[in-house]
Amino acid sequence: MPSGDDEIVQALRDADLIGADDPVLEPLTGGVSCDVWRLETPTGPIVVKRPLAQLRVAAEWTAPVERGASEVRWLQRAREVNPDIAPKVLAELGAGHAFAMEFLPDCPVWKDELVAGRVDIDFAAQVGRNIAAVHTATANSDADRNAFSNDEMFRALRVDPFLLYVAEQEAELAPALRALADDLMVRKIALVHGDVSPKNILVRSGSPVFIDAECAVYGDPAFDLAFCTTHLLLKAVWLDDERLQQAAVAMVDSYRAAIDWEAPNELLLRAGRLTGALLLARMEGKSPAPYLTEPDHQNIVRSQARALILDALPIDDLVTQWKRTFA
Ligand SMILES: Nc1ncnc2c1ncn2[C@@H]1O[C@H](COP(=O)(O)OP(=O)(O)O)[C@@H](O)[C@H]1O
Ligand SMILES: [Mg+2]
Structure with missing residues (x-):
């Protein structure tokens, strides 16, 4: 012990x-x-x-x-x-x-499944649906807002290391990243998990189980969609696997279909903007993606991320237009 x-x-x-x-x-x-x-x-x-x-x-x-x-x-x-x-x-x-x-027995981590080449598109769609289900159920709820008023935690774990730390190193992008950080801190719409990564999703009989919700906050639901999309797009570059990109598309599609608490287009644009910033954070932030070590891979991600921060795309367009290679 x-x-x-x-x-x-x-x-x-x-x-x-x-x-x-x-x-x-x-x-x-x-x-x-x-x-x-x-x-x-x-x-x-x-x-x-x-x-x-x-x-x-x-x-x-x-x-x-x-x-x-x-x-x-x-x-x-x-x-x-x-x-x-x-x-x-x-x-x-x-x-x-x-x-x-x-303890959930025989439930592999989704990341390990993806890296092993087992890419289940329906599972990705379920991830999108289930994240959205929590957002729908908690949208505009004073009780949830009061129970998860964890702004300082979210700032320490997400806004500072992922957005503001990068802003300090990137003069050209700093105004956009700071505006994004401000917007993220003030938008109080639904209960956000805060760490929806394939590492934190277990696969139980083909359906997702979410764990590791330390960053939970009442905030902008676009963050969860952007965070998970970021992980899938990085892995799509790393493994140059089209199915990983299709998984991102399926997740975003099923999420979009479930948005009933605000105008979908506004959320999709915020999520697209956040995805650009989170992609760059995984290159230059405090928590760089450990597997993206090839300079080519880093450049593919960095160049697209920079363009997206300066000129955002709605996340549904972003995932379909994402380039896994320079070719
Ligand atoms: N309830 C659970 N059942 C089975 N495995 C679990 C469970 N909770 C965590 N794990 C395993 O432990 C790992 C770490 O747990 P997690 O909550 O993600 O902590 P960390 O903050 O260290 O990432 C997970 O990736 C998963 O493999
Ligand atoms: Mg974890």
Whole structure:
């Protein structure tokens, strides 16, 4: 057991999740911002997740651990919308905003499926539909707005590292990026997950389950669509795989069909603008895409991203016009 985790073990006991025996905490491969463990309990495997104060990335990047509580609230709210789209939270563990949730067996991470060449277009469409379902259910809701007023967290985890950090390095793009950051902070429309990446979507019998909602905030739903689209388009360049681009198209199409809380065209343009900025952030921000190391790939992404920041396209046009190569 890692040192300093006695508190978690005690909290698990207090929640009646484990018995007298000390559990074996098995680290799950994951991201940079949390400890995530799988452990056996008398009633089956569970996951314990604990946010870190200092993220494991090269650049200095800290974030409040209260985001663990935001994640719990997002998972619970998403399950009210559709119980199939998020794991069940079993207990909040007090200790540093750690929590326990059900472990979903035999559910690969969507990213691994995509990288292995298993690109399921219908799955991508479901991702779009389900993100939109949470947005529809929470749009213009004072209760959700009050429950997820996590602006400072969203600023620290998303706006600063992805938009403003790049603005500091790119004089020509800075005004556009700063305007985008301002707009993102003031738009309060629906409950945003904040980290809809293929790494944070599990594949359960061909349907998506969303995890890792630490960045949840009441904000601009366009962000979720843009964030996931960014990941798919980067991978489409990296692997030069047309199906990854088709997955992005399918996701955007199904999302668009579900927009009923505002004029779709306005959202699609905001999402397109954000996608341009997020694509550049994955080249030049604090969290660069680790797999896009080839200069050619970087140039393909960078040149399109820069053009999109200066002259935005609606995201539905963006995904169809995206170039995976210079050819
Ligand atoms: N409820 C769960 N069931 C099964 N696997 C999970 C579950 N939660 C997390 N995982 C696994 O742990 C990894 C890291 O979890 P995640 O919540 O994404 O944390 P991080 O913030 O470290 O990315 C996921 O990519 C997934 O492989
Ligand atoms: Mg994750």
